[in-house]
Amino acid sequence: MNNKISLYGFNNLTKTLSFNIYDVCYAKSEREQTDYIRYIDEQYNSERLTKILCDVTEIIGATILNISKQDYEPQGASVNVLIAEGDVSPENIDRSCNQGNMPHETVHAHLDKSHLTVHTFPESHPDNAITTFRVDIDVSTCGEISPLNALDYLIESFDSDIITIDYRVRGFTRDVHGKKYFIDHDITSIQDYINEDTLQRYDAIDVNVYQSNIFHTKMLIKELQLQNYLFNTDVYELPPKQRLDISNNLRQEMIEIFSGMNIY
Helix, strand or coil, rough: CCCCEEECCCCEEEEEEEEEEEEEEEECCCCHHHHHHHHHHHHHCCCHHHHHHHHHHHHHCCCEEEEEECCCCCCEEEEEEEECCCEEEEEECCCEEECCCCCCEEEEEEEEEEEEEEEEEEEEEECCEEEEEEEEEEEECCCCCCCCHHHHHHHCCCCCCCCEEEEEEEEEEEEECCCCEEECCCCCCCHHHHHHHCCCCCCECCCCHHHCCCCEEEEEEHHHHHHHHHHCCCHHHHCCCHHHHHHHHHHHHHHHHHCCCCCC
């Protein structure tokens, strides 16, 4: 609906955006795999994750009330951000950063009855020398603000080879005449909310259930520039045959994750 609805009371619709982002890398030796995980841990420490959460809060039009963050040994970080929809009086805002005891490798934010979470999962297997860094992101909002507005920023905040996105609108809200609304905005695909330049870099498919306001999009990177997937290795140090084998292994890993099934 393009026209703003005159509501009776608070907008009770819950809009939930959930997606997985996968970054795939080739790290042959055990040492390289360990170094890659350490590199990822440094790249996505509590400071970096806090900035991402703060930026998301600004993009969706909310206000930060409090931030708590923690880095862990030997790896992992967590951030907790308390936020509220719209403007908040200064006396209700605590800008201090507090050390907390959040779960390992977790980011969590609250928006009144809503929340934003990020979890990171680095993974590797010695047999194929492929390491995979997975990020799980959930943004759930109540009210007029939409998590879809932060979609482009979140995709660009991580190295994204495969992206799986789910968006669902739940519940209902009423206008001043008592009519129920089960969605308060137009949407035919999650892709409508992704920048066209970003979409050009991916193959994307949709599986939507319109009558239930459920939308699902999967995206797979089109171009594989091998140098971007080698950790601490120059592509020109490798013979052509090995380059081809590595490229094929990387592409197989991506296709398996994208399709959700093993390829033998």
